[in-house]
Amino acid sequence: MVSLQKAGLQDLEHLQKLYACDLSKYCTEFQCLDSFIGLYTTRLHLKNVEVFTLPDQELGLFVIVDRYQIFVGCLDTENSEQLLEQALHQLDWWGGMQCSSIRSRYGAAVARVVKSKVPPLKFDLENNLYFLPKEEALELDVEVPSGFFLKALSQQDAHVVDSSWEWSHSGSFFFIERQILTSICVGLYQEDNQELVAWCIRAQDGFLAALQVKDSHQRRGFGAVVVKEYSRRVALLDYDVIAEVYPGNKASSGLFRKLGFKVIDQCRWLATVPSQGDFTWPDGE
Structure with a gap:
């Protein structure tokens, strides 16, 4: 033993x-x-x-x-x-x-x-475990939509992220808030009212997680914007980019494949x- x-x-x-x-x-x-x-x-x-x-x-x-x-x-x-x-x-x-x-x-x-x-x-x-080499992440073209801006999430955003997350559960707010305060995270905000409309964080396992776009702002490419910016920030730290996606989530699976991510394993x-x-x-x- x-x-x-x-x-x-x-x-x-x-x-x-x-x-x-x-x-x-x-x-x-x-x-x-x-x-x-x-x-x-x-x-x-x-x-x-x-x-x-x-x-x-x-x-x-x-x-x-x-x-x-x-x-x-x-x-x-x-x-x-x-x-x-x-x-x-x-x-x-x-x-x-x-x-x-x-x-x-x-x-x-x-x-x-x-x-x-x-x-x-x-x-x-x-x-499915998706992987993007840091060299390719650095080549992603991040185009911020007019009227919006990108920045790291704040502690006050944790409630929005947790309440919108499909896998939200008792205690998940604690983890999300902690990751926002201690790791890489990205939010897309509307300039006129500072509303957070899309986001993702780095989870405890080091993977991109909690990718979400508000229902009111979907089908405008905002998910791709935050994934690209997140990937760029991870790559600037000399890391490859890793994400997990439930196979039934066809929208996220398609997004990651479109951005050049490859499935390398299952988790x-x-x-x-x-x-x-x-x-x-x-x-x-």
Whole structure:
């Protein structure tokens, strides 16, 4: 049985360097670690986030528990699937957990653990993973429509983003507000009344997320505008651009393909139900 140990900022930075050796394969693990490094360096007191790894960090295994969301990674070795499975069994699943953005290479191991737990499975779904190289992102032509302007989202925009999000749920506002305050995000605003009409953010896994255009402003190309600007800002930081899209979302799938994104893999999302009623959040979170 593997022995997990808690990790800190320096451990995250070391793990990220391991994945940087092959970004063509480990771009998602690299960006997930980058996102949490950003959180650790911008927030002095990061509550309810735990990072676990192995004493032998050269294996690259990490398990990040962000409140109830789990993110994982492991370098490809002969027994990497077994290591990850053993690591996940050591977590406390009774409060209900959500395994997020699980690459296909980890999917079987994670699913076996989730389905072996007492809390029943809430959902098991798969998204397409879209990828755009930073070199191509820098070539995107961002044309701001007349009467509108682009800027980073503000904390006050979090309610608009969360209330409009298809996957909004108890606690999602906390995550959206935190990402707006600590990571890349883009909003398109109307000049005359400062109304936010389109937006996207960088989620904890490092992916473009919560892409939305208000119903009153759809079919005007505004989604493409914010995706292009977001992609440009990510590329200027020397990162490739990654996004997840539910296959049934034909509009978003078409948009990303039109902008040059390619599907490189699938990502699985699995969640268990809390054993004792609904998950509750502390005040202010």
